[in-house]
Amino acid sequence: xxxxxxxxxxxxxxxxxxxxxxxxxxxxxxxxxxxxxxxxxxxxxxxxxxxxxxxxxxxxxxxxxxxxxxxxxxxxxxxxxxxxxxxxxxxxxxxxxxxxxxxxxxxxx
Numbered sequence: 001x002x003x004x005x006x007x008x009x010x011x012x013x014x015x016x017x018x019x020x021x022x023x024x025x026x027x028x029x030x031x032x033x034x035x036x037x038x039x040x041x042x043x044x045x046x047x048x049x050x051x052x053x054x055x056x057x058x059x060x061x062x063x064x065x066x067x068x069x070x071x072x073x074x075x076x077x078x079x080x081x082x083x084x085x086x087x088x089x090x091x092x093x094x095x096x097x098x099x100x101x102x103x104x105x106x107x108x109x
Contacts, residue, residue, distance in 0.1 A: 032096050038062060043098035045108060047083050052108030054098045055082060075109075082107040 033044045035053060040061045044051050063071055075082065085093065085106045093099040099106050 032092060043093060043096045045085075045089055045093060045096075047085070047089065047108055052083055054093060055107045055109050056103070057098045058109070080109060082109060 031046045033046075033051065035042045035044050037053075037058070042057050042061070043054050045054070046052070059066075059068070059071055085108060089108075090099060090103065090106050093106055094101055094103070
């Protein structure tokens with residue numbers, strides 16, 4: 001499938017932190033990419049076989065003029081699902097620079 005003209009993808013290799021990988025974590029779910037969305041690099045992570053974009057990163061860059069409630073309401077109205085990250089996935093996103101070290105959870109679109 002071709003990417004829209006405002007989206008570019010680059011591949012980034014990432015592994016889970018030592019001791020955090022388990023038998024339920026597939027190799028594909030450890031794959032991190034960078035997607036250039038309207039000129040802004042957004043980290044993506046494969047979750048359950050689907051590439052997901054970091055909602056926090058999109059909210060803090062492309063959608064920073066909107067409140068959390070506005071973003072949430074529009075996302076729900078459009079039927080866009082959000083997948084909660086596991087602790088391993090959160091750590092991968094932290095190491096990729098998508099999430100602050102202090103973040104306790106994250107959601108992927």
